[in-house]
Amino acid sequence: MTNTQTVEKPKVLKKGMLDNVLEQFNSAADKIDLNNNVRKILSITNTEIIINFPVRMDNGDVEVFTGYRVQHNNALGPYKGGLRYHPTVDIDAARALAMWMTWKTSLAGLPYGGAKGGIQLDPSKYSKGELERITRRFTYALGENIGPEHDIPAPDVNTNDQTMAWIADTYMSTKSTSERSKNQHVVTGKPVGSGGLEGRDRATGYGVFLTIKFWAEKNKVSLKDKKFIVQGFGNVGFWAAHFLEGEGAKLVGVQDAFGSIQNKEGINVTDLFNYGKANKGSIVGFPEATEMDGKEFFGLDCDIVIPAALGNQITKHNAHTIKASLVAEGANGPTDIEGEKILLERGITIIPDIMCNSGGVIGSYFEWLQNRNGELWQLDEILEKIEKKLKTTFLKVTDYSEKKEVDMRTAAFSIAIERIEKAYILRGIFP
Numbered sequence: 001m002t003n004t005q006t007v008e009k010p011k012v013l014k015k016g017m018l019d020n021v022l023e024q025f026n027s028a029a030d031k032i033d034l035n036n037n038v039r040k041i042l043s044i045t046n047t048e049i050i051i052n053f054p055v056r057m058d059n060g061d062v063e064v065f066t067g068y069r070v071q072h073n074n075a076l077g078p079y080k081g082g083l084r085y086h087p088t089v090d091i092d093a094a095r096a097l098a099m100w101m102t103w104k105t106s107l108a109g110l111p112y113g114g115a116k117g118g119i120q121l122d123p124s125k126y127s128k129g130e131l132e133r134i135t136r137r138f139t140y141a142l143g144e145n146i147g148p149e150h151d152i153p154a155p156d157v158n159t160n161d162q163t164m165a166w167i168a169d170t171y172m173s174t175k176s177t178s179e180r181s182k183n184q185h186v187v188t189g190k191p192v193g194s195g196g197l198e199g200r201d202r203a204t205g206y207g208v209f210l211t212i213k214f215w216a217e218k219n220k221v222s223l224k225d226k227k228f229i230v231q232g233f234g235n236v237g238f239w240a241a242h243f244l245e246g247e248g249a250k251l252v253g254v255q256d257a258f259g260s261i262q263n264k265e266g267i268n269v270t271d272l273f274n275y276g277k278a279n280k281g282s283i284v285g286f287p288e289a290t291e292m293d294g295k296e297f298f299g300l301d302c303d304i305v306i307p308a309a310l311g312n313q314i315t316k317h318n319a320h321t322i323k324a325s326l327v328a329e330g331a332n333g334p335t336d337i338e339g340e341k342i343l344l345e346r347g348i349t350i351i352p353d354i355m356c357n358s359g360g361v362i363g364s365y366f367e368w369l370q371n372r373n374g375e376l377w378q379l380d381e382i383l384e385k386i387e388k389k390l391k392t393t394f395l396k397v398t399d400y401s402e403k404k405e406v407d408m409r410t411a412a413f414s415i416a417i418e419r420i421e422k423a424y425i426l427r428g429i430f431p
Ligand code: GLU
Pocket: 080, 081, 082, 083, 104, 152, 153, 154, 155, 156, 157, 188, 332, 357, 358, 360, 361, 362, 364
């Protein structure tokens, strides 16, 4: 491909996560002088699916839901990325999250592209039976738009191994009996015992912890007695906190969708998890901590901030209040462009999402391989494999960032984009 045409930067109509990911992409693309034709391809998504589908509720009424699946790019392999169930899911959110998946899988050196989707709903308002029917009907409606060698969903916000089991079962049920089992890897993040990977539950949080540990080793700081706060105490936040606590670090603040709590002396991670489980998933009211104003959460006195919930949480409104020296992005897109600028100007290090939370999709890759090859691996070998892959990525990113004197996000984006650029240049464009 030649690099003759100039390409206009895509116009963004609505400020949000899509705006952020495009700005991150364009800024890295400018720095690496990305081939203009490749820039055109990567600036837009390949396929966008919006499905309105009816589901019968427990009371006999029918409700119509809107589900999304956006496939951004598959130059490096099948589309890969989660499905989230949340009121904020819309086409722009799915586009942004799909793009982040492309950079994430490319950076991790996986043979995948990027996709994302979900359903716009608040799952706490539905019974388990309703959620099962919603999930199965959406899977059926997606039909051949997903597939084990085409587009492989996984858990994300408010979806879990149970959701994946329903999807796998529904998808496999549409195949002839002899074809069923070879379609098991249509989704990853399935329950152990039903094609799932030992340790996939903790893979993302473990990865967040590992990137913090690598950073600490590199900077010769000990994690013992370091204070950290976590936004989001779901799968990612809990496991990251669990592993950090194991190193002697102290959890001093937690925020979830229901409220915020703090304790300078430290919060026991397992106790809080058990409390949340018994308290409809909410941390509010935990007896060994005090409630606090959510607006002041990021300003808590600590060394490490782990946003592990939704996008656009660290912004110009709170970035100046952060006292920590490290922000480890467990969520996708938790820091917006203005927030990031403030953090970097203040000398705060950001471990970017596409590296920090990539333990999840790395775990997914191992599950996919395991299903494809009919193998079963042990927990310790899986955690070791995740650590090895993440360490390689971490060293690549820190090396690049030092050599080119850029922040870690720019380094991570540059490495990810250059890998895809290379694939396009080598294979060209059909016809
Ligand atoms: N939802 C996770 C993410 O954002 C995992 C995706 C996957 O395993 O495909 O990275």
